[in-house]
Amino acid sequence: MKNGELNKISTPLMQLNFMDNSFFAYLQQLELLVFFSGYPFLYLLIGSLKSIKFVNPEFRKDINQLLPYTYAFAGVIFIGFELKNLYPDFSFNNISQRIQEPFWYVWGILSLLFWIPRINKIPTLSFLHSLFFLYLFVRIFKKFTSEMNTDHSFQANNMRVYTISLLLYLTILFVFYFLSFLVKRFLEKRSH
């Protein structure tokens, strides 16, 4: 079924204008939200550790430095996910058909820039970059809340996506911190 045909189906979901009447566009927004919408919360949470005195300053510093890498790694997973969806047809035609909103995709792919040391030295940039996805999330949530207030299923689904994103970032951060801890210990032992 082509998008045009799908758009003719009259469902409450597709009557919402914010997704250009495209169900696929909505699904792709959800994909982006899974990979990026949880980052602002994590960033602010880690940032607030500064005010907690009993938190080890070294831990604070290490974990703060890992934040942009976490964000960049989520970008890698996002690209891997999209490549998996495109497989085995990587033709331009297929890519253009699948990607409904190229700008969102490009913005998501830009998260890979935070692998570059010069850029990831400034964690605030990653926060600012991720605010776009937070805005996207708030916009979707607001739309569903105002236009479909009789059914909470969409909000529940959006919040589930948001929760998965938060858990994804917490997991990545934990793994990164654990790995960096091991590397640090290994290097210290070697230096002794």
Added chain:
Amino acid sequence: MKLLKNHSLLLVLILFSGYGYIASCTHESLSPLPSAASNTPVITRGNAVLVPGSMIVGDSTQWKLDKAHCNVMWSTNYVGAAGLLTGRFNQFGMHDVTDAKMLNYVTAAQPLLDTSWAFNESDPTKTYFSGYVQINQSNTGEPGRDGGCNITTLGTVPIVAGTQNLTVTNIAKIRTTDVKFDPLSNDYIVTINLSWKGTLAAPLTKSIVGRLKYIPKTKVQFGTSAAYSVFGLQLKFQLNCRDFGITSTNVSDKIDIECNMNFNNK
């Protein structure tokens, strides 16, 4: 200042997330689970008491067998293996035909009043019925068969025009010995004695279990004529024709019988 901003933003995000989780609550976990589907059959029985009395026309308390709108049908597998052979009995009634009444009646109408029955919807011990069919009145729609091989096969005699043959060679009778509720439906389980000579030397009586369905009483009215009530009784049972000496391989051992009796109180 920066710290304050950081905290403020975090607070805003926490509040928004909290609102999101609350607003998205579908209360699914709070809703009581729907009750499990019941395996218990829904059985509703009224308390109709229906009796024929003397079948006096115009007495709405007396129920009359509407023979013109009744039938007694039989069916069996052709040669015991293929599709159904079916037929109906043109002449039948609901009368307890005792030995003394087993005669030839020169009449085109019902030879005996159809009064040997009573139905009590809520008390099956008060329900009973007797009935009969004239074997040579079996009608399969094939005259050659009905007046030919059927006669010899079933051990009876040909039809004599204008005569109702209720003699022992031509009558099969049923009489209830027990009627009880079916625990799984609105129906009743009936035990009947089936008496039929078939090709045997003397009539044989077999006890058979069948199912009786009551089609509830309903008032009907057509045009300007007076309203009246109708109800139905449907009896189904099965017999083994070999018990009665029927040896024809054209028919299966098992013969299914279905009696659809309609009554009115006109």
